[in-house]
Structures are given as C-alpha cells and as structure tokens.
Amino acid sequence: MELELRHLRVLCAIADAGSVGRAAAELGYSQPAMSTQLRRIERYFGSPLFERHPSGVELTRYGTEVLAQARDVLARAAAIGRLPTGSTRAGRPLRLAATNSPVLAGMLVRLRSRLSDLALTVSSVYPSSEIVELLERGEVDAAIAADYPGRELRHSAAVAHRGIVTEPSFVALPSGHRLRHCQEVTLADLADDPWFLTPDDGAGWPGVFYAACDAAGFTPAAVHEFLGDQQQLQNMIAEGLGTSIVQATFRPIPGVLVKPLAGTPLWCRYVLAWRRGSPADEVADTLFTSAAAAYRALIAQSPHFRAWASRTWNVTTRP
Numbered sequence: 332m333e334l335e336l337r338h339l340r341v342l343c344a345i346a347d348a349g350s351v352g353r354a355a356a357e358l359g360y361s362q363p364a365m366s367t368q369l370r371r372i373e374r375y376f377g378s379p380l381f382e383r384h385p386s387g388v389e390l391t392r393y394g395t396e397v398l399a400q401a402r403d404v405l406a407r408a409a410a411i412g413r414l415p416t417g418s419t420r421a422g423r424p425l426r427l428a429a430t431n432s433p434v435l436a437g438m439l440v441r442l443r444s445r446l447s448d449l450a451l452t453v454s455s456v457y458p459s460s461e462i463v464e465l466l467e468r469g470e471v472d473a474a475i476a477a478d479y480p481g482r483e484l485r486h487s488a489a490v491a492h493r494g495i496v497t498e499p500s501f502v503a504l505p506s507g508h509r510l511r512h513c514q515e516v517t518l519a520d521l522a523d524d525p526w527f528l529t530p531d532d533g534a535g536w537p538g539v540f541y542a543a544c545d546a547a548g549f550t551p552a553a554v555h556e557f558l559g560d561q562q563q564l565q566n567m568i569a570e571g572l573g574t575s576i577v578q579a580t581f582r583p584i585p586g587v588l589v590k591p592l593a594g595t596p597l598w599c600r601y602v603l604a605w606r607r608g609s610p611a612d613e614v615a616d617t618l619f620t621s622a623a624a625a626y627r628a629l630i631a632q633s634p635h636f637r638a639w640a641s642r643t644w645n646v647t648t649r650p
Contacts, residue, residue: 336408338372339401340620342380345369347399347627350387353640357623358496359600386641407616409445424450425610427618428462428474430532430602431558433580434495435475437625438618445617457558458534459484466490466606473618480598482535491615492604495622498579499598501635504588505571515591515639520647521635522549525573527557527564536599540576543596579636581631591639 332338344354344581345365373380380394381602390398427436435453442449456462459476463486466474475495478484484492502516522544528537544551555573557564562584565640568575569586578605583589603622605615 332371333376334372334375336405338368338375339405341365341368342372342394342398343405344623345381345388346390346394349389350640350641353387353630356498357496357626358429359497359602393440397476405620409613409620411613424452425473425484425614426452426454426471428456428465428471429460430457430459430477432475432477433530433578433629434601434622434625437628438475438622441624442618445621446614447612456531458531458533462604466604469606471606472610473510473603475538475622476602476604477532477534478600478602479535479539479612480600482539483600484534484602484604486604489607490604491607492602493619493621495601495603496626497598497600499574499595499639500599501579501581501589501591501639503565503568503577503581503583504576504590505568505574505632506586506588507571508574508588510590511588513590515593516546517593518596519546519549521574522547523552524552525553525555525557527567527573527575529558531557539597541568546596580626580633582632590633591635595643 341354341358344358345351348354348357351365351369352362356364358365360368369381376393376397378393379391380397381388382391439451439453442451442471454471455463456474459478462471462474462476463484465471467490468517469486476484476492480497486492502521503508504516510520528540531537541551553573556574564575565572565584565587569584577589579598581589603615603619605618610618630640
C-alpha cells in the first residue's frame with residue numbers, strides 16, 4: 332500500500348486512545364476494520380508499532396519514533412494553504428450548525444487556537460435532517476450532525492461527511508433507583524419506568540429507541556418528550572420523575588447516576604458534514620481534528636464511559 336495521511340491519523344488515534352477498539356469508535360470505524368488497517372500499516376513499516384495487552388495497546392520504541400514523525404507530518408499538512416483571514420469566500424465567515432452534540436464547545440476552543448483568524452457564526456439546529464437541508468441549500472458551510480448504525484446520513488454529492496465518533500448510548504437514573512447497585516442495566520429492567528425522550532431528529536431517533544425496546548420485549552410505559560435545558564432534565568431525573576437515554580460522556584449532577592445498557596442496544600454516531608469546496612479542505616480537516624480531540628477530552632472526564640470501555644474492549648484490542 333502507499334502511505335497516506337489517513338493512515339497517520341489512524342496511528343495517532345490508536346496511540347491517543349490506548350486501544351484499537353476505542354480508536355475505532357472515535358473515528359467511526361468498526362473494531363475489526365481498524366485492526367485490519369493497523370496490520371496493513373505495520374506491514375508497510377516492517378515492524379510492530381504497538382505492543383498488545385489485555386487492557387489496550389502501547390507504543391513500541393520504533394512506534395514512538397514513527398508517531399512523532401506522523402504528528403509532525405499531519406500538522407504540516409493541516410497548515411498547507413491555511414486561510415490567512417479565516418473567511419470561507421468573499422470575506423464571509425464560516426457558518427457552522429450543530430445538533431445536540433457534546434463536542435461542540437471543545438471543538439470551538441481548539442478551532443480558535445488552530446485557526447486564530449477564522450471568523451465563525453454558530454447556529455443550534457436540533458434535527459440532523461434539517462442540517463442536511465441547510466447544507467444542501469448553501470445556508471451553512473459545515474455542521475455537526477448525528478445518525479445511527481444502519482441509518483447513515485443521506486445527502487447529495489454537494490455535501491461530504493466524516494464520522495467523528497460512534498458511541499454507545501447510556502441511561503441516566505435517579506441515584507435512589509432500584510437498580511443503582513447494578514454495574515449495567517438492561518432495557519427490559521426499565522420497562523415500567525417513565526422516560527424523558529428528545530423529539531424526532533429526522534435521522535432515526537427516537538425510532539431506534541422504540542425498536543430496541545421492542546426487541547427487548549416491551550413498550551415504554553410512559554414517555555415525556557423533552558428538548559431543553561440539561562440542568563432541568565437532570566433535576567427531574569434526580570427527583571425520581573423518570574429516566575433518560577443519554578450520551579456516553581454525559582456528566583451527571585449529584586442525585587443522578589449514569590449506567591451502561593447491557594448488550595449495548597443503542598449507538599449514536601456524530602459526524603462532521605460540510606459543503607464541498609466551502610470551506611476549503613484544509614479547514615474541514617481542522618474542524619474534524621478539533622472535534623475528535625474534543626471528544627477524547629470528554630472521555631477523559633467520563634469515568635462511567637472509561638469503566639465501560641475497559642470491560643468491553645479489554646478482549647477486543649488484539650487485531
């Protein structure tokens with residue numbers, strides 16, 4: 332094979348995540364696909380770059396040297412043709428839309444440091460289907476959207492997209508819940524609980540939730556549609572008014588517990604989508620790397636996610 336920038340990004344992602352499985356989730360690939368890619372890269376270099384352990388991977392001495400050079404190449408590539416004024420075209424700011432994603436704030440902070448001259452306008456748009464429409468009409472330049480396995484984002488050739496991460500969905504419970512001592516819970520365990528659900532996002536939610544409930548043999552007893560302040564949602568959960576499907580990096584307040592779902596029946600993928608040619612490819616690449624780095628930082632602050640990942644991937648990190 333010929334070495335490409337995407338291969339270097341794979342190496343950096345694996346090194347940063349410390350696990351083939353976690354890196355696969357962050358980049359939006361399957362674990363087997365990531366393992367195959369790593370084997371091909373190591374064959375190219377002719378020597379192992381990582382040592383495999385039950386709990387993850389660790390760079391070899393040679394791998395450390397390769398990684399340092401890979402990071403340098405990626406940084407130089409990202410700087411090629413960087414826009415000096417931070418505009419997209421004709422002096423217009425980059426117009427960014429984002430659904431309810433945890434990576435937005437961290438991405439913007441990193442984007443500001445990497446492209447200090449970039450002028451931005453940010454719009455909150457909940458339905459990913461509406462985000463696609465805005466991109467198609469040229470009303471926004473780039474966006475963070477969401478989709479689900481088997482229901483991938485659909486758009487015309489005028490729009491491109493790249494998976495930021497595919498993460499498991501967890502559940503938030505009141506701290507006094509009857510299942511509070513369980514390491515993980517099944518959807519069927521929660522059949523009689525009332526639920527807080529966000530509304531239709533035009534990309535598959537909440538259809539994927541109801542399909543998972545149906546596969547578990549029940550229909551939710553009570554559903555409250557809620558799209559609003561996260562603090563208010565957490566307060567209602569803490570008061571025992573219901574449970575909610577939440578993002579894997581969700582930060583609970585006192586009185587709220589976050590638990591993995593046994594068997595991981597629900598997954599969500601966050602994607603970066605953009606109009607081809609505007610922004611420039613270099614800017615789109617910086618948007619992606621900033622979003623991916625923001626998500627890695629969120630993982631570092633999510634003990635429930637790290638605990639789940641160590642149990643789930645500790646036997647799947649070997650290629």
